[in-house]
Structures are given as structure tokens and as C-alpha cells.
Amino acid sequence: MxxxxxxxxxxxxxxxxxxxxxxxxxxxxxxxxxxxxQSAFQINNEQKGDIEASILGNKVTGQDLQEKQEQLEKIEAFNFFSQIGKQFAAVVSNGVSALVDSFAEWMNNLLK
CATH class of the missing domain: 1.20.5 (Single alpha-helices involved in coiled-coils or other helix-helix interfaces)
Structure with missing residues (x-):
């Protein structure tokens, strides 16, 4: 991901x-x-020392970015599908490891 x-x-x-x-x-x-x-993105320095950015004509400010970050943190607090995916990946990983180990042991016993 x-x-x-x-x-x-x-x-x-x-x-x-x-x-x-x-x-x-x-x-x-x-x-x-x-x-x-208009250009695709513009960055302007203001007299106060602030930086103003514009992407495709939409102004972007630091406060907007902080609000979006807070919103993403709230959304990512718990994701049901993500948890199910992690558990499924762990089960598959453990299963494949067990199969490989048993196959390697079987081959080792067969060659002796």
C-alpha cells in the first residue's frame, strides 16, 4: 500500500x-x-514572510493541510478492512511457512 x-x-x-x-x-x-x-502551480512570498501556494488555481494554506491531517488521523484510527487484511496476511504467511517447513523436512527425510 x-x-x-x-x-x-x-x-x-x-x-x-x-x-x-x-x-x-x-x-x-x-x-x-x-x-x-495560469500555471499549474504557483508559489508566492508575501511581505509578512508567509508563503502562499496555488495548485491548479486552488489556494493551499498551512491551516488547510493541518485540518486535512487531523481528519486523516481520525479516519485512520480504526479501519475494519485493514485489520481483516492484516489478519488474513498473517494466516497466509504462517500457512505458507508451515508448508515450506514440512516440505523441506519431508525432502530431508527422503534423501537420507
């Missing part, structure tokens, strides 16, 4: 970079800067 999350994150980041490159290509092709063309 972690590998899937990392892969999706990398692909999403690649899509955003591709959109940014396409935007820069459109600006170069037109030969002038059109204010209606």
Missing part, C-alpha cells in the same frame, strides 16, 4: 510538472505573457 501511495505521488508530481512545462511552452509559442494563462 505504501508503494502504491509513493507511485501515485510521483505520478501526480510528474503530471504537475508536465502541465507547468506545457504552460511555459504556450507562453513561448505566443511570444508574450498572457495573464489569463
Amino acid at each position: 505504501f508503494k502504491c501511495f509513493v507511485l501515485c505521488s510521483v505520478l501526480l508530481f510528474g503530471v504537475l510538472i508536465g502541465m507547468q512545462q506545457a504552460n511555459q511552452g504556450m507562453i513561448k509559442m505566443r511570444g508574450y505573457d498572457d495573464p489569463e494563462l
Whole structure:
């Protein structure tokens, strides 16, 4: 699941970079800067020292990220299907280990 999350994150980041490159290509092709063309993501430093980010025209703030993190922590407190999956994986792992051990013992006895 972690590998899937990392892969999706990398692909999403690649899509955003591709959109940014396409935007820069459109600006170069037109030969002038059109204010209606928005880039895929923008980072602006304000006078107060705050950083303002915008992804696909939606503003992202640190407070939004903290709220989303708290919401995810509440959701991940207990996941029924995750617990069932962990138990199933443990049963399968133990079963396969027992089969391999018994097969190795049988082969060892057979070769003696």
C-alpha cells in the first residue's frame, strides 16, 4: 500500500510538472505573457514572510493541510478492512511457512 501511495505521488508530481512545462511552452509559442494563462502551480512570498501556494488555481494554506491531517488521523484510527487484511496476511504467511517447513523436512527425510 505504501508503494502504491509513493507511485501515485510521483505520478501526480510528474503530471504537475508536465502541465507547468506545457504552460511555459504556450507562453513561448505566443511570444508574450498572457495573464489569463495560469500555471499549474504557483508559489508566492508575501511581505509578512508567509508563503502562499496555488495548485491548479486552488489556494493551499498551512491551516488547510493541518485540518486535512487531523481528519486523516481520525479516519485512520480504526479501519475494519485493514485489520481483516492484516489478519488474513498473517494466516497466509504462517500457512505458507508451515508448508515450506514440512516440505523441506519431508525432502530431508527422503534423501537420507
